[in-house]
Amino acid sequence: MSEKFTKSMARNIFFGGSVFFILVFLALSFDTVQRLPERDHRENITESVVLGKKVWEENNCIGCHTLLGEGAYFAPELGNVYIRFGNSKEAIKAFIKSRPKNGIPGRRSMPQFNLTEEELDGMADFLKWTSEINTANWPPNIQG
Amino acid sequence: MTTLVKYQSQLVAKPYFIAAIGLFIGQILFGLIMGLQYVWGDFLFPEIPFNVARMVHTNLLIVWLLFGFFGAAYYLVPEEAERELHSPKLALALFWIFLVAGVLTILGYLFVPYATLAEMTGNDLLPTMGREFLEQPTIIKIGIAAVALGFLYNIGMTILGGRKTVVNIILLTGLIGLAVLWLFSFYNPENLVLDKMFWWWVVHLWVEGVWELILAAIMAFVLIKTTGIDREVIDKWLYVIVAAALISGILGTGHHYYFIGTPEYWQPIGGIFSAMEPIPFFMMTLFAFNMVNRRRRDHPNKATVLWAMGTGVLAFLGAGVWGFMHTLAPVNYYTHGTQITAAHGHMAFYGAYVMIVLTIISYAMPIMRGREANSKKAQAVEMWSFWLMSVSMVFITLFLTGAGILQVWLQRMGEGLPFMQVQDQLQIFYWLRTISGTIFMIGLIVYVWSFFVKGDDVVATD
Ligand code: HEM
Ligand code: HEM
Ligand SMILES: [Fe+2]
Numbered sequence: 001m002s003e004k005f006t007k008s009m010a011r012n013i014f015f016g017g018s019v020f021f022i023l024v025f026l027a028l029s030f031d032t033v034q035r036l037p038e039r040d041h042r043e044n045i046t047e048s049v050v051l052g053k054k055v056w057e058e059n060n061c062i063g064c065h066t067l068l069g070e071g072a073y074f075a076p077e078l079g080n081v082y083i084r085f086g087n088s089k090e091a092i093k094a095f096i097k098s099r100p101k102n103g104i105p106g107r108r109s110m111p112q113f114n115l116t117e118e119e120l121d122g123m124a125d126f127l128k129w130t131s132e133i134n135t136a137n138w139p140p141n142i143q144g
Numbered sequence: 145m146t147t148l149v150k151y152q153s154q155l156v157a158k159p160y161f162i163a164a165i166g167l168f169i170g171q172i173l174f175g176l177i178m179g180l181q182y183v184w185g186d187f188l189f190p191e192i193p194f195n196v197a198r199m200v201h202t203n204l205l206i207v208w209l210l211f212g213f214f215g216a217a218y219y220l221v222p223e224e225a226e227r228e229l230h231s232p233k234l235a236l237a238l239f240w241i242f243l244v245a246g247v248l249t250i251l252g253y254l255f256v257p258y259a260t261l262a263e264m265t266g267n268d269l270l271p272t273m274g275r276e277f278l279e280q281p282t283i284i285k286i287g288i289a290a291v292a293l294g295f296l297y298n299i300g301m302t303i304l305g306g307r308k309t310v311v312n313i314i315l316l317t318g319l320i321g322l323a324v325l326w327l328f329s330f331y332n333p334e335n336l337v338l339d340k341m342f343w344w345w346v347v348h349l350w351v352e353g354v355w356e357l358i359l360a361a362i363m364a365f366v367l368i369k370t371t372g373i374d375r376e377v378i379d380k381w382l383y384v385i386v387a388a389a390l391i392s393g394i395l396g397t398g399h400h401y402y403f404i405g406t407p408e409y410w411q412p413i414g415g416i417f418s419a420m421e422p423i424p425f426f427m428m429t430l431f432a433f434n435m436v437n438r439r440r441r442d443h444p445n446k447a448t449v450l451w452a453m454g455t456g457v458l459a460f461l462g463a464g465v466w467g468f469m470h471t472l473a474p475v476n477y478y479t480h481g482t483q484i485t486a487a488h489g490h491m492a493f494y495g496a497y498v499m500i501v502l503t504i505i506s507y508a509m510p511i512m513r514g515r516e517a518n519s520k521k522a523q524a525v526e527m528w529s530f531w532l533m534s535v536s537m538v539f540i541t542l543f544l545t546g547a548g549i550l551q552v553w554l555q556r557m558g559e560g561l562p563f564m565q566v567q568d569q570l571q572i573f574y575w576l577r578t579i580s581g582t583i584f585m586i587g588l589i590v591y592v593w594s595f596f597v598k599g600d601d602v603v604a605t606d
Contacts, residue, residue: 007310007376010383018390025394028413032341035407040337050334057274057332058262063195068404069481070340071276074182074194076563077481101190108185108564111193113259130336136411138403138477143560 039134052126055119064110066144068135074108077144082124082131084142089124096120146514151222153229158512159239160215161505165592167208167246168498172585174201179578183571192254199253199279205493206277207246212501213322213358214242214295217315219508220365221299225306230298238294245287249280271332275343278329285329292323310379311361311368314386318357325349337405344400351492352396352421352463356389359459359500363428366452366507372440381435385427392420402473403480411473418471422464425496429456445510445517447526451503454534458495466491466541478556483570484548491541499534502591509595519599526594532587539580547573 036042056062061078062071068079085091096115103109115123149155177197181187188197222229229235252261258274265281267273272282280288296319303312328345364382368375398414401407432453443449466488470479479485506526510518517523547570555566 005380007380007383010380010387011310014383014387014390017387018394021391021394025397028395028398029341032401032406032410033338036335036337036405039407040335040405042335045334053334053336054271057271058259058267060195060199060258060274060279062274062276063198063279064193066481067336068340070400070404071481072195072198073481073483073486074178074198103186103189105186106184108181108194108567109189111190133337133405135403135405136408138480140478140556141558141560143555143562143566 041129041132044129044132046125048122048125049129051119051122052124052129055115055123056126059113059115067130068133069138075110077139078127078130079133079135080131080139080142080144082128084144089121089128092124092127093120096123148511148514148516149223151228153232153235154219154222154508155512156229156232156235156239157215157219157508159236160211160218161509163239163243164208164211164215164501164505167204167211169588169592170250171201171204171208172581172588174198174204176578176581176585179574179581182574183578196253196258200250202277203253203279204250207242209497209501211242212497212505213319214238216358216362216501216504216508217295217299217319219504219512220362221302221312221315222306224309224312224365225302227302227306230301230305234294234298238291238298241287242291245284245291249284252281253279270330272330275332275339277347278343282330285326289323289326292319292326296320296323309375310382311365314357314364314382315361318354318361321354321357322350325354340404341401341406344397348397348400349394351497352393352418353390355497356393356424357386359455359496360385360389360424360428362500362504363432363452363455366448366503367432367435369507370443370445370449370452371435371438372443373435373438378435381427381431385424385431388420388424388427392417392423396421399471399473399476402476415472419468421471422460422468425460425464429460432456443517445507445523447518447523447530448503448507450527450530451499451506454530455495455499455503458491458499458534458537460495461538462488462491462493462495462541466545478552479548482548482551482556483544483573484552487541487544487548490544491537494533494537515601517601518594519597519601521599522594522597525590525597529587529591529594532590533584534587536580536583536587540577540584543573543577543580547577 064072064075066073066077069077081092082089096113097120099110099112101112147155174197177188177192178194178201181194181197218229218235256264261281262273265283267282270282272285273279299316299319303316325346328342331342333339360382364378367373368378395413396418398410399418401410401414433456436449436453470476470484470488510516518526550570551566554561554569555563
């Protein structure tokens, strides 16, 4: 690199640039958090939805599935599964409930989690709530 | 035992590097298990469900890279600061704490159902589990934070009391950033959108932010040592690279805020800034090649120089090129959460962070074991492992990219076919990926073997 461009100039760009963009990022993040309520419909986060998220986490569903496109790529996207299952919470519950303990021979299998009725309701409510988040029209189609 | 280190305390790096390599083997083993589960859906079910293998694979990756970074810091900070490490005892104690905690976590994943593990470790008190990469029980997360804090104290005191080189300052800045951002792993709100938004403050701001500082600092240290180039030149490069990394990477976080419920203004912001993220990676490549071409000495450790140049190239390809491929919102709309993401994740992690850790290990291990470089024969074996692992990783990436393109085509265009049906049509790519993965494993075995190859020691030529 040229002689005119000194080490201290480089250092100033590093420190100055970083601090500047950290501040811009914090400001934008603050703005985002302000705007989120109208996009995430948090008024619909019931106790059951909260329980559903907890059950989601404590059974590591993200280890096979994506949720809004993030997670693992082994099993279907679940952010819109409520819609894919015909807006039916019952269908979601039935699917989770009916997984065979030893899997399906030769097919990628989902474990039997032995969830209680309350937990199943929570999960279905959580997935319904998730499907209503404004995700800028993602996914492109019903298949997720 | 004889050793050539300038400061005895640098030797604490050795157990860190050995543990890193051990856990690396475990990581790849579980990668292969998942590779097989992709083609034989019921493989090892229900004993090791896919999600368990995945946690083991990704968490081992992160933990062994952290072992690598810690070891790198313990090795290079004293040498740069020109003094002994503040407390080698603390470094050794933290090593054992971290190793035991890490191994216990992996055993927990493997032998206890995840929900039971959550219950046993009191996830109710402060729920942080069950999110990708952050699956560790809360108590383990606290342990990681404590280990990082003790480590920063040790390194920080060493730097404060010694020569403050640019390498040390950048490394320390990166490591402080790593520890501070980790704290966001404790923030897990009930609102999924907020959860996801701040989850990226750990994941993205690590790999496309502060870890790049660590990467650049280690690279600079190795280049100084192996090429004999003037520090003034190296320092200037170092500052410019890390400036470019943070200036692009911080707002580049926006490339994860397209479709998770966050406002649409992130689409242009995330797109523009993340499109600039390849720049620091490209500069890193130029940096490595330029310094090696203009070298003032021929270091006898040819393997290290190969690893350093390889890091430059594959980090640029994996992070820069494969990252750019899907980073603009109109593209990401179709590729988000597909095998394209997996392709990019693999080559980026390997090219940047796996390879830089293997670079510093390659440089430091022989010196800690009493020779400036390994014998020609041992280096030849090590270079074989370089090519086996790197070429097979390129193929893993290419096959996953093929799978991803076909997946997007079949599943996301028009009406689309159901996920599971599409997966059936990608089998051939998954088979090829698993075969490449097996060759990667062979490369790793060759790598481990290179440490045991005897032969006449190579001595310095300058
Ligand atoms: C050093 C080498 C490797 C690195 C750095 C690495 C890294 C990673 C990372 C970062 C992920 C998470 C990906 C994401 O969320 O996008 C992952 C997942 C995975 N890796 Fe690896 N990996 C390596 C080697 C392997 C090998 C050799 C195989 C198998 C042949 C493998 C198979 C997998 C599979 C199947 C997944 C899960 C993908 C999914 O979610 O469906 N990996 N790996
Ligand atoms: C060494 C640096 C990098 C590493 C280790 C890395 C690793 C990863 C990993 C593991 C993921 C998957 C995260 C998940 O599981 O959801 C990911 C996602 C992503 N990365 Fe990177 N990355 C790096 C640099 C970059 C760069 C420079 C760009 C852009 C130019 C980029 C663009 C993206 C995008 C757009 C996604 C989201 C993919 C999706 O929508 O599914 N990455 N990266
Ligand atoms: Fe990112």
